[in-house]
Structure formats: structure tokens, C-alpha cells
Amino acid sequence: xxxxKHVTKRYPESGEALSDVSFKIERxxxxxxxxxxxxxxxxxxxxxxxxxxxxxxxxxLDGVTVQDLPTGKIPFLRRKLGLIFxxxxxxxxxxxxxxxxxxxxxTGHNPHEVGRRVRAALDxxxxxxxxxxxxxxxxxxxQQRVGIARAIVHKPPVILADEPTGNLDSELAEEIMxxxxxxxxxxxxxxxxxxxxxxxxxFSRRTLRLEHGKLIEGG
Amino acid sequence: MALMxxxxxRRGIFRQPLQPETAFSDRISAYLALQMDSLKASFARIWxxxxxxSLTILVVAIALALPASFNALIQNARQPVExxxxxxxxxxxxxxxxxxxxxxxxxxxxxxxxxxIDASLITKEDxxxxxxxxxGFGDALAALKSNPLPAVILLKPKATDADSxxxxxxxxxxxxxxDKVQFxxxxxxxxxxxxxxxxxxxxxxxxxxxxxxxxxxxxxIRLELQNRRNEIAVVQLLGATHRFIRRPFIHSGFWYAxxxxxxxxxxxxxLILGVRTPANQLAELxxxxxxxxxxxxxxxxxxxxxxxxxxxxxxWIVVAHFLREIDSE
Numbered sequence: 001x002x003x004x005k006h007v008t009k010r011y012p013e014s015g016e017a018l019s020d021v022s023f024k025i026e027r028x029x030x031x032x033x034x035x036x037x038x039x040x041x042x043x044x045x046x047x048x049x050x051x052x053x054x055x056x057x058x059x060x061l062d063g064v065t066v067q068d069l070p071t072g073k074i075p076f077l078r079r080k081l082g083l084i085f086x087x088x089x090x091x092x093x094x095x096x097x098x099x100x101x102x103x104x105x106x107t108g109h110n111p112h113e114v115g116r117r118v119r120a121a122l123d124x125x126x127x128x129x130x131x132x133x134x135x136x137x138x139x140x141x142x143q144q145r146v147g148i149a150r151a152i153v154h155k156p157p158v159i160l161a162d163e164p165t166g167n168l169d170s171e172l173a174e175e176i177m178x179x180x181x182x183x184x185x186x187x188x189x190x191x192x193x194x195x196x197x198x199x200x201x202x203f204s205r206r207t208l209r210l211e212h213g214k215l216i217e218g219g
Numbered sequence: 220m221a222l223m224x225x226x227x228x229r230r231g232i233f234r235q236p237l238q239p240e241t242a243f244s245d246r247i248s249a250y251l252a253l254q255m256d257s258l259k260a261s262f263a264r265i266w267x268x269x270x271x272x273s274l275t276i277l278v279v280a281i282a283l284a285l286p287a288s289f290n291a292l293i294q295n296a297r298q299p300v301e302x303x304x305x306x307x308x309x310x311x312x313x314x315x316x317x318x319x320x321x322x323x324x325x326x327x328x329x330x331x332x333x334x335x336i337d338a339s340l341i342t343k344e345d346x347x348x349x350x351x352x353x354x355g356f357g358d359a360l361a362a363l364k365s366n367p368l369p370a371v372i373l374l375k376p377k378a379t380d381a382d383s384x385x386x387x388x389x390x391x392x393x394x395x396x397x398d399k400v401q402f403x404x405x406x407x408x409x410x411x412x413x414x415x416x417x418x419x420x421x422x423x424x425x426x427x428x429x430x431x432x433x434x435x436x437x438x439x440i441r442l443e444l445q446n447r448r449n450e451i452a453v454v455q456l457l458g459a460t461h462r463f464i465r466r467p468f469i470h471s472g473f474w475y476a477x478x479x480x481x482x483x484x485x486x487x488x489x490l491i492l493g494v495r496t497p498a499n500q501l502a503e504l505x506x507x508x509x510x511x512x513x514x515x516x517x518x519x520x521x522x523x524x525x526x527x528x529x530x531x532x533x534x535w536i537v538v539a540h541f542l543r544e545i546d547s548e
Contacts, residue, residue, distance in 0.1 A: 049456065051456070071546050072460075072461075075455075075458045075459060075460045075463075076458065077458075078455075078456065078457065078458035079457075079458035081458075083456055083457070089453050089456070090453075091449075091450050091453060102453075102454060102457055103457045103458065105253065106454060106457055106458055106459045106460075106463055107458070108246065108249045108250060108253060109249060110245050110246075110248055110249040110252065111249070111252050150457070
């Protein structure tokens with residue numbers, strides 16, 4: 001589903017963030033990506049939705065070659081993904097419902113279906129009763145759950161999460177991770193970047209470990 | 220689906236799995252709902268920042284109202300001038316010794332002339348009667364021993380342009396019966412030239428102020444883009460196309476222009492209303508049925524359509540530039 005072949009990402013200011021990284025994640029796998037901060041986890045995750053282009057190497061997502069995709073096709077690549085961020089990236093001037101509805105509005109779903117699917121997604125993350133709230137009126141854990149609902153509402157085949165539990169206490173973190181495992185159980189490919197090693201170990205899944213931009217384990 | 224199916228594309232349909240018939244109408248209704256939502260949302264956004272928005276709308280309105288009202292005033296001036304043009308006539312004064320019969324014969328001959336619409340004779344006696352009736356010198360005129368007035372033939376030329384009229388005048392002067400030929404056309408031509416200059420100026424003016432509308436809307440949209448940079452970044456990550464991102468800003472551009480045009484329409488008519496009373500008084504003094512009119516329907520149409528076009532273009536240019544910028548980042 002996700003494949004990196006000898007991928008290198010070099011920044012003009014800070015040098016190589018990823019060096020010759022190769023791995024393959026099969027459809028329906030749940031994989032963790034670990035490493036110290038600055039090891040290249042975020043860079044790796046940013047390459048998949050073409051937020052950045054690799055300096056060298058080849059990236060494929062669901063059969064699509066990512067690195068030389070024309071700008072006009074990038075939106076359609078991103079629609080295959082559910083992206084989850086450490087800082088949630090919610091629109092704070094819009095209600096929980098409107099935030100979760102965004103991916104459906106972008107793909108042009110009709111209003112009835114939008115309502116139905118947004119509520120289904122909110123129900124999955126346990127926020128059905130808070131759809132009218134603004135994100136800032138929610139706790140951090142709840143905001144992240146809104147972010148997760150937004151990432152799954154359009155039923156993407158792949159979920160990428162960058163430090164989804166970075167700002168949460170361990171209990172909430174575990175709850176969020178269990179949620180990802182549930183999505184994986186229904187066939188979604190999940191890649192989670194996390195530096196919380198104890199938490200990652202508790203789930204005992206395949207783990208890719210980055211150190212100074214090199215993949216040293218799990219490739 | 221059926222609407223989009225081209226004749227002869229059957230193979231294409233069979234190769235792909237058939238979509239249920241509702242898919243297309245669903246997509247249309249989704250598209251329309253999206254457009255309407257976006258229009259409403261854009262309007263709401265304008266409504267939420269009343270001061271900033273009304274400043275933009277006011278500037279747009281003034282830039283639109285100026286050419287619209289000047290144009291309307293010139294159109295108004297054109298009407299009576301055109302009326303004058305069609306009533307322009309040549310007075311052919313006949314030699315005083317000519318008898319009425321000779322004068323009538325000449326008038327009838329001139330009626331046959333293809334360059335003239337009409338020729339009507341005012342005999343010496345007719346002339347004196349008219350003068351007595353309209354001048355108020357009736358008694359004084361009655362005291363005259365003989366009629367001092369010449370017979371006149373009033374001619375209406377078919378073509379009223381300077382060249383044909385002057386050729387006609389030369390022809391008339393060569394007539395043996397003619398004493399004097401008179402045509403007061405120069406002032407009319409000068410007036411027309413002035414009107415033409417004014418019209419050109421309004422056109423140039425409109426172009427300049429049109430750019431003003433473009434830049435005003437563009438600049439407002441640019442600020443809006445800056446304010447919503449974060450939101451745009453988020454929807455781009457969620458797979459929004461340029462078209463999706465562009466839409467609300469194009470709609471904002473539409474609203475600024477549309478609301479500006481409504482205000483401009485009001486301003487222009489108010490300006491005409493201000494000039495109307497003295498203009499109508501002037502017309503009454505000249506015994507003219509002519510009255511100053513408000514913005515005509517076609518001019519209103521031009522005002523609104525050009526405003527909306529400029530507003531949308533202004534927004535489009537700025538958003539396109541912004542999207543190129545973030546794509547290259």
C-alpha cells in the first residue's frame with residue numbers, strides 16, 4: 001500500500017532528514033514509526049501526501065507514484081488518506097460538525113449524506129453530542145478525536161497519524177491508539193508516528209525505527 | 220448521466236460499470252448546494268465584518284456611480300440634440316419682387332427634389348399674419364403701407380451631415396429666385412462635437428474606474444486570503460482542489476461588486492434627481508416636452524454586468540496568484 005524505495009530527503013539548510021529509506025507496508029497493516037524527535041518521522045509522513053517531494057528515490061501509495069505527481073493531481077492523492085496531526089489542525093471558527101464535514105464537502109457529497117456520515121464518524125469517536133461546539137471549547141483529547149473523525153469520515157484506505165497522542169496523557173493516548181487499532185481491524189492501513197515507546201510496545205505491532213534519518217529497524 | 224452521454228460513446232459505457240441513474244442528479248444537486256452554501260457563506264462573511272466590507276463596497280460603488288451617472292447625463296443631453304437634428308431646416312428667402320405664383324411654382328419644384336424631405340411656402344401675406352399674431356406688434360404692422368417681408372420657402376434636407384447640407388446650400392444659392400439662404404447648423408455641429416468629446420471622456424473614465432473596481436475588490440480578497448491562510452492550508456491537506464479553494468473568494472468578489480453596483484445605481488439616480496428639477500425647468504422654458512430621465516434599463520444592465528465581471532475577475536486574479544505562490548512553497 002505504501003512503498004519507499006531508496007528515498008532521500010535533503011534540506012538546503014539542515015542537510016539530510018532522510019537517507020536512503022526503503023520499506024513496504026502492505027494493505028491492512030498497522031505500523032508504528034518511532035525515533036527521537038528530529039529523526040525524520042515527520043519528514044517521512046509529509047512525503048506520502050506530497051506535502052514535500054523527496055530529493056531522491058521513489059514513493060508509491062496505492063499504486064500511484066507520488067514523487068512526480070503533477071500539482072493538479074495531488075488533491076486526489078490526498079483524498080485516499082486520512083491525516084491526523086499532533087496539533088489537530090482544526091478550523092477553530094467552525095463547529096465540530098463543520099470540521100468533520102470538510103473532507104466530504106471537498107469531494108462534493110450531497111448534504112443528506114454529509115449529515116449521515118459526519119454523525120457516523122462522530123459516533124465512532126464518541127463525540128456525537130458535541131457536534132455544535134467549537135473546537136476550542138473541547139479538551140485536547142476531544143479535539144484530537146474531532147481530528148480523527150475528520151480523517152475517517154470519507155473512509156480513506158490509509159490513515160497517517162503524526163504524533164497523534166503527543167499532547168495527551170497516557171490514559172487518553174491509549175484510548176486513541178485503541179481507536180486506530182479498531183480502524184485497522186476493519187481493513188484500513190494505518191501508519192502512526194510516535195516517540196512514546198512504552199505505548200508502542202504495548203500494542204506489539206510492526207515498528208519502523210528511524211535514527212538520524214536512517215531506517216534502522218523494521219524495514 | 221444521460222445528459223452527458225455523447226452519441227456513439229456506447230462502448231465507453233459498457234466498459235465501465237454503470238452508475239445508478241441518481242448519481243448524476245445527486246452530483247448536480249450536491250454541486251448546486253455547494254454553490255449556494257458558498258454564496259451564503261461568503262455573504263455571511265461580508266456581513267460579519269460590516270465596516271471593512273462597507274468601505275470596499277462604498278469605494279466600488281463610487282467608482283461605478285461616476286461613469287454611470289455621467290453616461291446617463293450625456294445620454295440625456297443626446298436626446299434633445301437628436302431632436303434638433305431632425306428639425307433642422309433651411310430658410311430660402313426669395314427675391315421681394317417675385318409673385319406668389321412664381322414662389323409657389325418654385326416650392327412645388329423643390330418638393331420633387333430628392334435631397335429634400337419637404338418644402339413649404341410662406342407667402343409674404345402669411346409671413347405678415349404670423350408676425351402680427353406672435354410678435355404682439357399687430358397694430359404697428361397694420362399701419363404699414365406695404366408688406367416689407369419676403370416670401371420664404373422652408374426646406375427640410377434629407378441628409379443633415381455637414382457635407383451634404385453645404386452642397387445643398389450652394390445649389391440653392393445659384394437659384395435665380397433666391398435672395399438669401401440661411402441654415403443655422405454650426406452651433407448644432409459644435410454641440411455634437413462637444414457631446415462626442417464628453418462621450419469619449421466617459422469611456423476613458425469608465426475604463427480607469429473599472430480598473431479601480433478590479434483593484435479594490437482584488438485587494439480586499441488578498442487581505443481575506445491572508446486571514447484565511449491557515450484554513451486554506453488545512454483544506455489543501457484534506458484534498459481540496461484549487462477550484463474548491465477559489466470558489467468562496469470568487470463569490471466574495473461577486474458580492475462586493477453586486478452590492479457596490481446596487482449602491483452605485485442608487486447614487487447615480489440620486490445625482491440625476493438632483494439635476495432633474497432645474498433641467499426640467501429649463502426644458503419648460505423652451506416649451507420642450509423633454510424631461511431628464513433616470514438610468515435606463517440597458518444602462519442598468521451594463522452597470523451590473525460589468526461590475527460583476529470586474530469583481531469576479533479581480534478576485535480570480537488575486538486567488539490565482541495566491542495559489543501559485545503556495546504551490547511553489
